[in-house]
Amino acid sequence: MAHTWQEEIQSNSRLVLFRGDITKVAVDAIVNAANSSLLGGGGVDGAIHRAGGPAILEACQEIRARQGFCPTGEAVITTAGRLPAKYVIHTVGPVWQNGEMDEPEQLANCYQNSLKLAVENSAKTVAFPNISTGVYGYPKDKAAQVAIKTVRKFLAEDSFLEYVVFVVFDQENYDLYQRLLATK
Template identity: 50%
Template sequence: MQKTWSAGPGRLTVREGDITRLDVDAIVNAANSRLAGGGGVDGAIHRAAGIDKLQAACREIIREIGSLPPGETVLTPGFNLPASHVIHTVGPIWHGGKDNEPALLSNAYMNSLRLAQQHDIRTVAFPAISCGVYGYPVEDAARIALSTLKKGLESGLVSEAVMVLHGETAFNTWSRIAEDIL
């Protein structure tokens, strides 16, 4: 399942599938602040990239910066992934919207696009950042994510952004919201 919309000079695709199998320039990892791997999409990306290689690259970054704050991004090679690069970003943990969560979530998407542009990355696939164990309400997260991606595409930061969702329910929700925004 897949749907695509134009956004400025670029395009936005919403699809159901496995982000680790996409042939794009970069995939975004919904990481934790220590870049330590974990469950969900983070664990799947580490396994597909090669746990030892990706964790070594992440540990080197953490040695330099200490931790990655919500909304910020770093880049590693993709190692065994079809994607050449992994953009790691930390989404906010949902606390009812009282802790600047919408701005932090928007920053996670926009800063991923900006980092991609800095490294001449043209196609980027995103998971639904913060929608798993971080508890962000899916419809709110979708509106923020898709609006932010639309702005980035209209600005020419990348040529294609792909939202990769797990399951038909998530695909249908994000597609419906994309229809409203795009």
């Protein structure tokens, strides 16, 4: 029998791994691997916009009217519309260019800025997808290392957040995260 991420939380871990659909995870904030336009797209971005409904797009359009595009590594927050979360934090990951254009730092900024925004908005529980590993081409193993290292560092310095869930969609990422989370 598969266990749920809620059972993981009961084991007193603030870092949780769950294989499933991020649009169905009931947390205070889910993170969207957005593009800089904030207008939805493919992959997890499109899935979040479709599942959350028009309220998310409307909120993104308001942000665009105020500040324009969202730069790589930055994050903005909106309503979650029809999703079981309260908020969606949209962050723009880097496009992989062989690690020669500060991609690890930009990706770390995605996680750090998303977590800061969650805390600023009193979100105690946050779920992350794999940022930049789809059409942006970031190697899954390198992205997972950055994600786990950055989130662990943030949690070590923060006592507000109750837990962070890494939501992966495929078995390859699940196995990768499970292996990396087992190491300190």
